[in-house]
Amino acid sequence: MPFIQTRLENHIGTITMNHPEHRNALSEVLIAEMIEAFEAMKEQKARVIVLRAHAGAKVWSSGHDVKELPTPGRDPLGYEDSLVRVLRTVQYLTMPVIAMIGGSVWGGACDLAFTCDILIGSPDAEFTMTPAKLGVPYNPSGLLRFMNVLGLNSAKEMFFTAQPVQAERAHLQGILNHLVPAASLETFTYELARNITCNSPLSIAAMKESFRLLANASPLTPNMFERIQGLRRKVYDSGDYREGIQSFLEKRPPVFNGE
């Protein structure tokens, strides 16, 4: 049974995450199917893609598959990590991706949603950034993305508290482009998608790539990069990182001692 379902109608692609047993955890298998689906939509000249969860999902996605996080000593969000790869896929697609969100969004799934071009949510949407709860040092490209979407202080609060941002506040903070009643989420989303399909795909593709380049245009000297990597290595080498994963697997709250 595929973890990803796809549909393409009138230039509108739909990619549905469908692994309810694991709350649409972004496992390597689910992500491989998702990347394949994005590539196929590109081949079939979709003009816009809607990324959504299966009908009735209480959890849009529970984020990186914690059971697949590497053992301490290896970067948990390295360049070739499956989550990082799908984020790049979405960024480099020539057509806009709309995240249609009902339910809770966790960790790397927040990054996936924020990497989409437009987010439309219903009142039960909420966003929780979990690295601090798992002892994970989030990566610079992800931190920059949250800074761009939220602004520095709200991004810090989201990462430091690991508390949920509910739909209304997410709309106020600019995470959600639109907050609509659950009953009209699908109609509203596909109306906006249809609107995009009537515009020039060439013009939109050029502007999407320009937005990507401008949003990432933060100068980072090699020294700055190495300092960040050094800070991150201390964390993913730590007992806290080990404790974060172990506590999840043992279904108990983590006890961090800062070592």
Ligand code: YZS
């Ligand atoms: O025990 P079984 O085998 O039935 O499986 C359970 C969960 O283990 C599994 N599952 C996951 N497995 C791997 N990775 C996940 N992220 C994950 N989430 C869930 O799905 C089965 C049902 O889970 P329950 O907990 O029983 O479901 P429920 O009581 O409805 O609670 C749903 C939530 C989403 C609230 C709960 O599953 C949860 O808290 N999941 C973890 C959310 C999380 O912390 N995700 C962040 C993962 N980390 C990242 O994305 C990045 C590395 S970072 O942390 O840096 O942002």
